Amino acid sequence: MHPSPKKARGFSLLELMVALAVASILAVVAAPSFRDMLxxxxxxxxxxxxxxxLAYARSEAINRGNIVSICPSTDQKSCTSSSTAYESGWIIYTYVPGKGKANTAYDNSDSSNILLRASNARDNVSIRSVDSTIVSFGSQGQTQPSSKQFKFDVCFLPPGVSGSGSSTDKVPGAMLTVNASGSASSKSLPVQTTCVPS
Structure with missing residues (x-):
């Protein structure tokens, strides 16, 4: 007597179709949330x-006993003149002691200018300063000119879109504030149409 062969187990076509339909629905529901998280x-x-x-620039100003500045830069070699847009990158620089002044643009051809750090461009974000191209810190870490407060708004910028981005309920922006003493803080931006600090 031969034992009866075992039935092959597997998915039926109907079960496979149902599983694919459920997976598709989950993907459609989860994809926007995942995109917003990124x-x-x-x-x-x-x-x-x-x-x-910003904290590094302030720390270097205190350690060196000299002015240290940060400005937007598209080439990481010079300040982008008259620009408050930092998303294309920024540089941090100082001067040979006794040679530099606050809020003076970096000049890589001037041997009294010392580049400390360069940061590359950021994709799909906008970073806007409220009213100043250059942020300078004095030898005690305070902003220069004294008692000036600086603000930056950082927001998501969709691919292929130019401008200042926006702060939405799903992807809120961040506001960075540098107070007169030079310390910086960050908080979430409210929902707003443009990402320009006020």
Whole structure:
């Protein structure tokens, strides 16, 4: 007597179709949330990078006992003149002691200018300063000119779009504030149409 062969087990075509339909629905529901999470992370990483570099510039000013400045830069070799847009990158620089003044643009052909750090462009974010191209820190870490406060807005900027981005309920922007003493802080931006600090 031969044992009866075992039935082959597997998915039927109907079961496979149902599983694919459920997977498709889950993908459609989850994809926007995942996309928004990636965008929030991009804004957060960018604002943290700028916040860290502002703290670094202030620390270097105190350690060196000299003015240290940060400005937007498209080539990481010079300040971008008359620009308050930092998303194309920025540089941090100082001067040979006794040679530099606050809010003076970096000049790589001037041997009294010393480049300390350069940061590359950021994709799909906008970083705007409210009213100043250059942020300078004095020898005690205070902003220059004294008692000036600086603000930056960091927002997501969709691919292929130019401008200042926006802060939305799904992808909120960040506002960085450098107070007169030179310390910097960050908080979430409210929902707004443009990402320009006021």
């Amino acid at each position: 965008r929030r992370n991009k804004v957060s990483a960018t604002s943290n990078a700028l916040l860290a570099d």
